[in-house]
Each structure stands twice: as C-alpha cells, then as structure tokens.
Amino acid sequence: MxxxxxxxxxxxxxxNWTDEQRAEFIRRRRGRNFLLLAxxxxxxxxxxxxxIVKLHEYGQMW
Amino acid sequence: xxxxxxxxxxPHLGAEPGDWLALLKPRVISxxxxxxxxxxxxxxxxINPVLxxxxxxxxxxxxxxxxxxxxxxDRDIDAMMRRTTDRPIPAGRIEASGALGYGIVLSVISVxxxxxxxxxxxxxxxxxxxxxxxxxxxxxxxxxxxQNIVIGGGAGAFPAxxxxxxxxxxxxxxxxxxxAIVFFWTPPHFWSLALxxxxxxxxxxxxxxxxxKGAKHTRLNVLVYSLLLLPLTVSPWVLGLTGRFxxxxxxxxxxxxxxxxxxxxxxxxxxEGNSLTKDKPARAAFKFSILYLFVLFLACAIDRLV
Numbered sequence: 001m002x003x004x005x006x007x008x009x010x011x012x013x014x015x016n017w018t019d020e021q022r023a024e025f026i027r028r029r030r031g032r033n034f035l036l037l038a039x040x041x042x043x044x045x046x047x048x049x050x051x052i053v054k055l056h057e058y059g060q061m062w
Numbered sequence: 063x064x065x066x067x068x069x070x071x072x073p074h075l076g077a078e079p080g081d082w083l084a085l086l087k088p089r090v091i092s093x094x095x096x097x098x099x100x101x102x103x104x105x106x107x108x109i110n111p112v113l114x115x116x117x118x119x120x121x122x123x124x125x126x127x128x129x130x131x132x133x134x135x136d137r138d139i140d141a142m143m144r145r146t147t148d149r150p151i152p153a154g155r156i157e158a159s160g161a162l163g164y165g166i167v168l169s170v171i172s173v174x175x176x177x178x179x180x181x182x183x184x185x186x187x188x189x190x191x192x193x194x195x196x197x198x199x200x201x202x203x204x205x206x207x208x209q210n211i212v213i214g215g216g217a218g219a220f221p222a223x224x225x226x227x228x229x230x231x232x233x234x235x236x237x238x239x240x241x242a243i244v245f246f247w248t249p250p251h252f253w254s255l256a257l258x259x260x261x262x263x264x265x266x267x268x269x270x271x272x273x274x275k276g277a278k279h280t281r282l283n284v285l286v287y288s289l290l291l292l293p294l295t296v297s298p299w300v301l302g303l304t305g306r307f308x309x310x311x312x313x314x315x316x317x318x319x320x321x322x323x324x325x326x327x328x329x330x331x332x333x334e335g336n337s338l339t340k341d342k343p344a345r346a347a348f349k350f351s352i353l354y355l356f357v358l359f360l361a362c363a364i365d366r367l368v
Contacts, residue, residue: 028079029076035082
C-alpha cells in the first residue's frame with residue numbers, strides 16, 4: 001500500500017521503466033518541489049521585509 | 063545530437079534541482095554580486111541593510127535570468143563545445159522552452175523587486191543590463207562580429223552602477239568609471255581564454271578574435287587593452303574620487319596585469335602566432351585578470367574605509 005501511495009501518476013512515467021528509474025524520477029521531482037517551495041517562501045519573506053522596512057523608515061511603500 | 067543520443071539511452075527522468083540553479087550561471091553571479099555589492103558600499107548615502115541585501119539579491123537574480131536566456135539561445139553551440147556540452151539544455155535535462163520562460167519570469171521579478179526595494183533608476187539599469195546581455199550581446203553580436211566581447215563587456219560592467227544607483231537614485235562619475243574599467247578589462251580577460259580555447263570556438267562557429275584574425279593579432283590586442291586599462295583604473299584617484307590606497311593598489315596591480323599581458327604577447331610562437339608553450343602565459347593572464355578585478359574593487363571599498 002505504501003509503495004502504491006508514492007507511485008507517480010501513470011501518465012508521468014513509462015511502463016518500461018525499472019523500479020530504480022521510477023524511484024529516481026520521484027526523488028528528482030521531490031527535489032524540484034522543495035526548491036520551488038523554498039523560492040516561494042523566500043520571495044514572500046522578502047516582500048514582507050521590504051514592506052516592513054519601507055513603512056518603518058519612510059512611512060510609505062513607494 | 064548529444065542530447066538526443068543521451069535521452070535514447072536514459073529515459074527522461076526530469077531535471078535535478080541543481081540543474082535549474084545551473085541555468086543561472088552561478089560562477090558569473092559570484093562576480094556580479096561582488097561588483098554590485100562594492101558599488102552599493104562605496105556610494106555616498108545610507109541604505110537600510112535589508113534593502114541593500116534585497117538589492118544585491120536582485121542584481122544576482124537579474125544576472126542569472128539573463129544567463130538562463132543566454133543558455134536558451136546558445137543551446138545549439140553549447141552542444142558543440144566541450145566546456146558547455148553538459149549544460150542542462152544540451153544535455154537534455156531541461157527543455158529549451160522551459161529555460162526561456164524561467165529566464166523571462168526571473169528577469170521580471172528581479173526588476174520589479176528592485177524597483178520596490180530601492181528606486182526606478184536602479185531598476186531601469188538592471189532591466190537594461192538584462193536586455194544588453196540577452197539581446198544585444200547573445201542574440202545580436204556574439205555570432206556576428208569578432209568584436210563581440212568588446213561590446214559585450216558592457217553587460218558585466220553594469221552591477222557596480224546598479225549598486226550605486228540603488229543607494230543614490232542616480233548615476234555618478236565614479237560608477238561610470240567602474241563601468242569603463244570592467245568594460246576595458248573584459249577583452250583581455252576573454253581573449254586570453256579564447257587563445258587556448260580557439261578550436262572550441264571555431265567548432266561552434268563563434269567569431270572570436272583568435273578564430274577570425276588569428277592568434278598573433280589577438281596577442282597584440284590583449285597587450286593594447288591592458289595598456290589602455292592601466293590609466294583608466296588610476297583615473298578615479300587622479301580625479302580625486304578615491305584616495306591614495308586605491309590609487310597605489312590600482313597602479314601596482316595594473317602594472318602586474320600589463321606584465322602578464324606582455325607575457326601573452328611575447329609567448330614563444332610559430333609564424334601564425336600559435337603558442338609553442340601550450341598557451342601557458344595566456345592561461346596565467348586569464349587567471350590573474352580575475353584576481354586583478356577583485357583587487358581593484360576591493361581596494362575601492364577599503365579606500366572608502368581608510
């Protein structure tokens with residue numbers, strides 16, 4: 001059951017792939033997702049930081 | 063061909079996260095961050111540290127985005143050169159259209175974020191620098207003229223100006239001189255590399271100076287540009303824009319660079335100017351040129367403190 005739960009969508013993989021290739025596909029996709037998550041979190045933090053500093057120092061955003 | 067062959071053997075398992083970072087050309091970014099940070103540091107006035115960090119990040123992101131667009135456009139020649147054949151697009155790990163979209167989105171984000179954090183002047187210069195590298199250099203000049211590096215050198219010269227503009231909101235004489243220094247530093251730096259990578263450039267059909275005009279002509283140009291660069295690097299001191307520390311550092315390191323470039327010019331060579339020493343002096347000049355620029359900018363920053 002656990003193995004099935006982590007199986008990628010059938011359309012994203014090929015039937016002739018080995019288990020190793022499928023596992024590698026999942027590993028790479030997870031890595032990309034974490035990178036995207038980190039980038040989005042950093043972006044939000046940056047916007048927040050800019051807003052706080054601008055409002056604190058200049059009393060306005062622009 | 064390489065990419066097609068690879069994907070035929072190995073199924074397309076998707077890109078590693080690092081491949082997306084590699085599209086941003088991290089090595090180039092490190093130099094851009096350094097010169098941008100120095101421009102920001104030596105500018106008169108005050109900037110909040112958070113905004114300064116965001117400004118440096120935006121300069122790095124903009125440069126990386128331009129690098130991604132460059133890799134998208136140059137994917138055909140990258141596949142032909144040993145140095146670049148394993149890049150994510152020619153190796154088949156990232157699709158070309160994905161890389162283009164990535165470069166454009168990051169370009170827009172970097173410019174908007176810089177405008178939000180600092181001012182429109184800095185954001186405009188960043189936007190122009192991305193356009194300059196991606197369109198003027200990569201798409202227009204690189205494959206058309208042996209002077210590609212001379213004009214393209216401008217692309218790497220912008221970060222110091224952006225850093226300065228982020229603090230002051232305008233462009234002064236000192237950042238313009240720093241721009242000119244990087245502009246004139248680029249040709250001897252790249253031509254030294256091109257001397258020992260000429261066969262690669264020839265194979266890819268890029269009209270680098272050694273390919274079009276020959277090694278002898280290139281050697282002379284390396285020396286001439288190093289001689290032109292020397293007075294230019296000292297000019298901020300002569301004009302009273304920096305102190306003696308910078309001036310003396312620029313003079314000593316500049317003379318050392320001329321010495322290295324003289325080595326390139328006077329290298330043991332055949333009648334056509336091809337090196338008989340496996341381009342040892344050119345390799346040394348290339349390495350030293352990086353140190354030289356580092357010393358110049360660092361001296362400029364230290365000079366501000368003393």
